[in-house]
Amino acid sequence: MSKKQTFEExxxxxxxxxxxxxxxxxxxxxxxxxxxxxxxxxxICSEKLEQAEQKIRKLSxxxxxxxxxxxFEPLPE
Amino acid sequence: MDQRIYSxxxxxxxxxxxxxxxxxxxxxxxxxxxxxxxxxxxxxxxLKDANSQISCAMWRFRAGSLRFHPEHGMxxxxxxxxxxxxxxxxxxxxxxxxxxAGGVGALQLAFEQLKKKLxxxxxxxxxxxxxxxxxxxxxxVITSPTGAAIRDIISVxxxxxxxxxxxxxxxxxxxxxxxxxxxAAIDSFNRYGKVDVLIIGRGGGSLEDxxxxxxxxxxxxxxxSRIPIISAVGHEVDYSIADFVADxxxxxPSAAAEVAVRDQAELKGQxxxxxxxxxxxxxxxxxxxxxxxxxxxxxxxxxxxxDQIFQSLQQLDELQRRLTRSMSHRIAINTGQLETLRKQxxxxxxxxxxxxxxxxxxKNGQVVKDAALLARDDQVKVVxxxxxxxxxxxxxxxxxx
Numbered sequence: 001m002s003k004k005q006t007f008e009e010x011x012x013x014x015x016x017x018x019x020x021x022x023x024x025x026x027x028x029x030x031x032x033x034x035x036x037x038x039x040x041x042x043x044i045c046s047e048k049l050e051q052a053e054q055k056i057r058k059l060s061x062x063x064x065x066x067x068x069x070x071x072f073e074p075l076p077e
Numbered sequence: 078m079d080q081r082i083y084s085x086x087x088x089x090x091x092x093x094x095x096x097x098x099x100x101x102x103x104x105x106x107x108x109x110x111x112x113x114x115x116x117x118x119x120x121x122x123x124l125k126d127a128n129s130q131i132s133c134a135m136w137r138f139r140a141g142s143l144r145f146h147p148e149h150g151m152x153x154x155x156x157x158x159x160x161x162x163x164x165x166x167x168x169x170x171x172x173x174x175x176x177x178a179g180g181v182g183a184l185q186l187a188f189e190q191l192k193k194k195l196x197x198x199x200x201x202x203x204x205x206x207x208x209x210x211x212x213x214x215x216x217x218v219i220t221s222p223t224g225a226a227i228r229d230i231i232s233v234x235x236x237x238x239x240x241x242x243x244x245x246x247x248x249x250x251x252x253x254x255x256x257x258x259x260x261a262a263i264d265s266f267n268r269y270g271k272v273d274v275l276i277i278g279r280g281g282g283s284l285e286d287x288x289x290x291x292x293x294x295x296x297x298x299x300x301x302s303r304i305p306i307i308s309a310v311g312h313e314v315d316y317s318i319a320d321f322v323a324d325x326x327x328x329x330p331s332a333a334a335e336v337a338v339r340d341q342a343e344l345k346g347q348x349x350x351x352x353x354x355x356x357x358x359x360x361x362x363x364x365x366x367x368x369x370x371x372x373x374x375x376x377x378x379x380x381x382x383x384d385q386i387f388q389s390l391q392q393l394d395e396l397q398r399r400l401t402r403s404m405s406h407r408i409a410i411n412t413g414q415l416e417t418l419r420k421q422x423x424x425x426x427x428x429x430x431x432x433x434x435x436x437x438x439x440k441n442g443q444v445v446k447d448a449a450l451l452a453r454d455d456q457v458k459v460v461x462x463x464x465x466x467x468x469x470x471x472x473x474x475x476x477x478x
Binding site: 007008011014018028031032035042045048051053055056059061067 | 211212231234268269341359362
């Protein structure tokens with residue numbers, strides 16, 4: 001699943017929510033909903049950033065045209 | 078007559094032996110004219126200077142190693158052997174190799190020629206370049222599995238964005254087959270999908286070492302790639318054709334990794350900023366409602382502690398305290414409490430109060446809260462839920478009379 005969508009859209013939405021809340025034009029009920037949505041987005045993004053282990057794999061193409069991913073170890077020079 | 082009489086064949090034979098013996102492998106400088114590439118692959122041209130010319134032929138198997146395209150008018154250095162053709166009674170220079178004359182190397186010339194050609198075709202156009210994705214989840218890397226390039230890329234990405242996945246397609250980055258492997262790797266990734274951006278490159282080296290990244294097939298593979306490509310070939314000063322076609326040129330492999338991802342620390346900082354901002358905003362909204370409630374309270378003289386409004390104010394104060402604390406301790410606010418508050422506020426809004434039968438009395442534009450301030454025959458204006466009327470004060474009374 002692409003993390004790209006979550007981050008790019010999340011930050012865009014967070015900016016929208018912040019602007020709406022700042023404007024003071026939304027009624028209290030909607031403000032609360034927006035606030036909750038914003039906090040949830042922040043939580044999801046933070047969790048994704050907490051990942052510390054980097055995954056490195058190698059892509060190979062087989063004779064029949066299919067692909068497979070295997071572990072990669074950089075060889076010494 | 079004692080003159081030796083030659084046959085034509087004998088004479089030609091001796092000329093052939095003499096010439097071919099006297100002029101073994103040699104270098105000749107001249108200008109190309111009448112250049113022709115035969116369908117067979119053999120090259121034919123005339124090499125000339127101001128006063129003379131000589132016919133040349135380069136056979137296909139040798140012509141194949143030419144990196145640049147010889148052209149009419151080009152000044153060149155030609156290495157070859159003289160060959161005499163008995164049948165035709167003429168001689169030719171059989172070419173082993175051609176170098177551009179005047180200091181520019183063959184590779185450099187080939188580079189300039191290809192650059193010009195591809196530029197004219199539009200392969201370097203800015204409009205065609207794709208923007209790099211701001212938050213890639215997976216990065217594809219096409220480079221040698223040994224060498225400093227891959228290690229630099231891995232170490233930079235590990236520092237900046239450990240959450241981003243790397244998918245590596247090892248290739249040769251110099252030599253005969255390198256260009257084909259690199260182009261094939263780019264096409265493979267495009268068929269596979271599942272990566273958001275590609276980094277292609279290698280460490281430093283001579284023009285010969287980097288040559289694969291100046292080949293036309295690599296340039297075209299980059300151009301047709303639907304995945305954005307960052308090229309990082311050689312050192313700071315090296316510019317390759319791949320660099321011109323790529324969507325982004327990085328000076329080194331490390332620089333490529335830096336530009337491919339946002340620094341994780343920076344992202345965390347942005348999230349913290351939004352958290353603060355949202356909490357402040359909501360606090361401000363609540364502050365705003367608090368002020369409204371306060372003014373309602375003073376307008377309508379609701380002073381008794383049992384009143385809902387007094388309670389609402391207390392709850393609001395409590396909520397505010399908790400939110401202020403939560404900004405340093407990160408506790409989520411109890412939205413259930415806000416919901417109750419919301420309902421109460423809706424009930425408390427001026428219109429709702431009027432709708433329940435209450436009215437507002439004005440004397441001289443000022444709200445009247447105390448009957449003691451009125452006198453008999455004062456003119457007052459009374460605002461109802463719907464409409465208003467003028468009234469004349471008849472009599473003053475106490476509370477609830």
